[in-house]
Amino acid sequence: MLQRLAPEAGVSNEALAFRVGGRLDAALLAEALDCVVSRHEALRTLFPEAHGEPAAVVLRPQEARVVLDVHETDESTVHEAMQFFAARPFPLESGPPLRVGLWRTEGGDYCCLAFHHLAYDAWTAGIVFGELRDAYEALRTGGPRPPREPVPAVREPVSDPAALAYWRSHIAGIQAAEQRLAMGRPDPQRPTFAGAVRHHRLSPVAVAATRDAARRWKVTESMVHLAAYYLLLARHGAGPDLVVGVSADVRGITDRQAVGYHVNTLPLRLVVDLTAPVGELVRRVGEVFLTGLGHRHVPYEAVLPGLETVGSSWRTPLFRHMFNYRPVPVPLDAQMGGLPVELLGVKTGYSRHDLEFIVESGDKGANVQAVYSTEIFEDAEIEALQLRYDAILAGLVGDDRPAGEVRWWSERDERIAMAGDRTSPAPPATPVATAVAAAARAAGDSIALVDGPTEYTYGELAAAAATVHARLLQAGVGPGGLVAVCAARGFGLAAATLGIWEAGAAYLPLHPETPEETLAFQLRDSAADLLLADEVLPAGFEVPCPVLPLAQILAAQDVRSELQGVVDPAARSYVIYTSGSTGRPKGVELSHANLANVVAHFRESLLASPADAMLWLTAFSFDISALELFLPLSCGGRVVVAPDSARADMAELVDLATRHDVRLLQATPTTLATAARIGWEALSGRTLLCGGEPMTEALAADLLRTGCRLINVYGPTETAIWSTSAELRPGAEVTVGRPVRETAVHVAAPDGSALPPGLAGEVCIGGAGVAIGYLNRPDLTADRFRSDPSGRRCYRTGDRGRWRFDGRLELLGRTDRQVKIRSHRLELGEVESVFASHPRVSAAAVVLRTDMPEQSRLVAFVQWDKDGADSTDDTLARTLWDHARGRLPSYALPGRIVLGSLPVNRSGKVDYPALARVPLPAEQRGAAPHRQDTVDSNEQEAVQLIVALWREVLEDPSIEDTDNFFLAGGHSMVAVRMLSRLAAATGVRLTLGDLLEAPTPAELAGRVGTEVR
Structure with a gap:
């Protein structure tokens, strides 16, 4: 079946290769080969197709002939030549499942026997090599002619309804989705079965612990190894109801000399209970294996009809992972033609399964050979699995503790986790209010803020803030208070925030264009003491607190006192509302220490100085706006106010940055992707902070081509603006990097335990940026703000991510964006990332529509870079469809691809609720992007x-x-x-x-x- 799927690849090929310390007689070797082939039906069987199925046709000994291919080569290329030889597919309908090559080099001869798996198993290798060696020796010495009499083939097993019923019952109800690991890439739509092999020598501690466990629990070492494999898979997201394929030889006592594939794969099912003692797990593995072995004569294929496949349609049903255990081969002490022989390992470069562990154990230790699909896994992921398998075995020493308490992290995992914790006993950062007051005292005549044609000095800003402070005191606002501010970005808003802090209160930013209902809710919910507004409020708008006109306060400025900037680091600095999953916004309370930490990080990492200017571009009701205002002010730099129109007009934005020599800008990816690219070259030499939503590789590449310094940042409002950052480089993968100063990040499993690198889970953030909590929402605060595995307070972000093996954090979407499509769990973020990986896609969003037929509910909205393109939308959709089809399983392919600009909310992020409601053209409803509506x-x-x-x-x-x-x-x-x-x-x-x-x-x-x- 696999050969039909990938006819150009030798997916099912195996190889037996050896080196001879001298030169063989090619003619004698060919004759010896004929002797071996004539004895074994499996080596002279063709498989032509009959009525849609392959049929076995056995050639008579005199009809079958395997040609010996002889080549002259050198030592440097012989291994590559043998691998290529072994990997070529077999024409099974017209030729035997064996070919043999001989390569002559100055250092000796190399021989490779390539088999199709239909005629080969490990036992076959020993038989064929032994008979070939003996036949060659007999022909060379002129002794008795080597035997040519056929060896009886293994008899077909007698039908055993009871055994078949056992297997049917054993695997009934298996859940396909549970067999997949929480690591690796999605199944390819059309696999090539490209594979690789990775070797790992088990540590002496692991070997000793395995043998001790086998003695303690009175089982074989192989059962301990298999139990550790189940535990490894379960720890990596599979199961707990797991099926592992284990090979079992079905030869009887009289069939030991039979050549061919006489192995059945036993689909051994086991529920891994992490709360049960690990010794019980080992014993249950032994029971399942021995019971399965008693029913091993039922062909695996007989169990399959009517079963759901595991994952993609081409995949072997029931399982993704194999396990084999065998003793370490005894070193070969053999000769051929009086010459020493050395067995060689030649791999074909293919893998039929996601992963197979082959454990070879002997007196001098044990090795773990991992055969894996390179279409699913990276080498680093397999290395991690082998190291963790080693750790599990080593952790079996001592008491019979619960399986879930067995150590499974490797030492490398621990090192990467430690790098994700940047907390320290260092003194906390200086509060922003204190830093701004110090800057005003040190350089009162320096420009603090540029708002349109007007420049304001630090002295003027301090005086205005002091005026606001005085007026707030008159209104009864004091320490612990909360003042709402509804004003446009500019000098007045900056002065208001500083004046509020001076009064010991916190500010609540409100956007002037926010709907009245939302404004009213936030004012009521927050119980704000006062509202500072710089515009006339809508007629009839009921404000549940006193209102002071900010413009009038500033116009009456007569205060000359300096800003003191004395605040309690633990006190509230600001409250900001974010959208909630239930539709009800929630207020997040952040302290002065929270804000100070993130500002200090970027001040230090970007080497911000009084000579620097930053663009104030983002709406102040979006938390990242605070960084645009306070980062430059905290170091004596300049804030350049950008009008709202600059967010959608790159030409205006870069013109503003150029005129005012702005070196630091911040924006969301959607803002940048939406803006016209006119003037992008002006970004050269500037630093761009980009965050708030996923950065696509295409957008990163475009931005880096301008010559700018690009910092990809990530963080939720609940951990004070940004919690990680990564400076992106041309050609490098996009990640969100490492934690900012005094921040700890870990990736958590559903039970809250930390996950090692490579495994996806919920991103949890601890350290100096963790907010006080949700305003007046103790239940929600208790749910989202938890203790990390070390007992420190952390925030559960709801974002999915994983640590990469280079110590950088990679985001994978939202935990609340997981959907179920045709019984398959699917992360919408993963589908988005596939579309976003196309070089001409600047942004992508995928939603599940509930107003459409089930087979087409997934809709991909794609923002396409049409620069220089004259293609129609149909052509572009086809291009994107082909791109996605090669990277996603069929169930994950959207039923629609809609081209156009993505709607954004006031924060500059993709507006997913709008996409879930946007009308689709009636003529497209029900038509997949690849389907032709008219046919002849x-x-x-x-x-x-x-x-x-x-x-x-x-x-x-x-x-x-x-x-x-x-x-x-x-x-x-x-x-x-x-x-x-x-x-x-x-x-x-x-x-x-x-x-x-x-x-x-x-x-x-x-x-x-x-x-x-």
């Missing part, structure tokens, strides 16, 4: 033929032309039969890969062509 009569005839055929082979009369073959219950074996019958009816032979790429009758008809017989 011949193609329609093909559609009808395919629908009828599918209804028959899938035994489902409800199949329609838009149904996905695999989602309708088809799997690879049924697909082969269907394609064979389709070829007989149309004369067009399609591959399994064609079906994967065109999985509906409407799509497949286009590949059949116009001739239907």
Whole structure:
């Protein structure tokens, strides 16, 4: 089946290779090879197709011949040559499942026997090598002729209904989604089965602990190793109801010399209970294995009909992971033709499963060989799995503790986790109010703020703030109070915040364009003592607190006292409202210490000085605006106020930055992606902070090409603006980097425990930036602000992320954006990242629509860079569809792709609620982006033929032309039969890969062509 899916690859190939310390007689070796082939049916069996299924045809010994390919080469290229030789696919319908090559070098001969897996297992390797060696020696010495009599083949097992019933019962109800690890890439739509092998030598501590555990629990070492493998998979997100494939030889006592693939795969199912003693886990593994071994003669394929596949449609049903245990091979003390022989490892570069652990154990230690799919895993992920497997085994010493308490983090994991904690006993940062007051005293005549054509000095700002302070005192505002401010960005708003702090109160920023209902709610909910407003409030607007006109206060300025800037670091600095998942905004209380820490970090990391200017671009009701105002003011620099129009007009923004020599800017990715790119070259030499939502690789590349310094930042409001930062480099992957000063970040499992690098979980942030909590919401505060594994207070962000193995944090979307599509869990952020990875996509958003048919509820909204493009929207959608189809499993493919600008909210972020409601063109409703709405009569005839055929082979009369073959219950074996019958009816032979790429009758008809017989 795999060869049909990837006909150009030797997915099922295996190799037996050896080096001879001298030169062999090629003619004798070829004759010896004939002797071996003549003895074993498996080596002279062809597999032509009959009625849609492969049929075995055994050639007579005199008909079968395997040609010996002889090559002259050198030592430097021989291993690569053998690997290429072993990886070539076999034409099973016309040739034997074996080929042999001989490479002659100055240092000796190399021989490689490449087998198709249908004719090979580990036991076969020993038989074939032994017979080949003995036959060659007999021919060379002129002794008795080597035997050519056929060895009896392994008899087909007698049908055993009870054993089949056992396996059916054993695997009934298995959940496909539970078999996937929480690491690695999504399944490829059409796999190449590219694979690799990684070796790891177990530590002496792990080996000793394994042997001690086997003695203590009275089981074999292999059972301890298998139990550790189950625990490893469970710890990495699979299960707890797990199936692992384990190979079992089915040869009987009389079949020991039979060559071929005489192994059945046992799908061993086990529920991993982390609360149960680990010894119980080991014993249950032994019971499941021994019971399965007693039913090993039932072919694995006999168990499959009617079962749901694990993940993608091409995948082996039931499991993704294999395990094998074998003793370390005894060093070969053999000769061929009187010459020493050394066995070699030649890998074909393919993997049939996500992951297989092969444990080889002996007197001198143990090795773990990981064979893995490079389409799913990176080498660093496999290395991490091997190191953690080592740690689990080493952790089996001592008491029979619960399985969940067995140590599974490696020492490398611990080092990366330590790097994620930047907290220290150092003194806290100077409060911003104190720093601004000091700057005003030190350089009162320096420019503090530029607002349009007017420049204001630090002295003027301090005086205005003192005036506000005095008026607040008159109004009865004092320490612990809360003052709402509803004003446009500018001098007055800056003075108001400083005056509020001087009074010992906190500010509540309100946006002047906020709907009246929202303003009223925030004022009531916060119980603000006072509202400072610089504009006339709407007629009839009921304000639940006194209102003071900010403009009049500043106009009457007569206070000459200096700002003191004395505040309590633990006191409230500001309260800011954020949207809630229930639709009710919630107020976040942040302290002076919270704000001081993030301002100090960027002041230090960006080397901010009095000579620097920063653009005040963001609405003040969005928390990142505070950094734009207070970072420059805290170091004596300049704030340049940008009008709202600059957020959508890059030309205006860069003109403003150029005229005022602004070196530091901050914006959301959507703001930058939405703005026209006119004048982007003016960003050269400037520092750009970009955060608030995911940064796409395409946007990062575009920005870096301008020559700017690009800092990707991340952090929720609840941890004071930004909690991590990463300086992005051209060509490097986009991450959010490492924690800012005095901040600790960990990734948590659902139970709150920390996860090691590579595993996705909820990002939790601790340290100096963690907010006081939610205003008047003790229940919500208790839920979101918890203790981290070390007992410190932290905030659960609701963001999914993982530590990379280089110690940088990678975001993966929201925990509350996980949906279920056709029984599969799906992260919408992962789908978005695939679309965003296209080089011409500047932004992407994916939503699940509830107003559409189930098969097309996923809708991708894509902001496309059309610079220099004259393509139609249909062409662009097709391009994006093809891009996504090669990177996402079929169930994750959106039913719609909508091109255009993404709506943004007042904070400059994508407005997801708007996307969930935006009307779609009526003519697109129900039509997938790859489906043709009109077909000619011949193609329609093909559609009808395919629908009828599918209804028959899938035994489902409800199949329609838009149904996905695999989602309708088809799997690879049924697909082969269907394609064979389709070829007989149309004369067009399609591959399994064609079906994967065109999985509906409407799509497949286009590949059949116009001739239907």
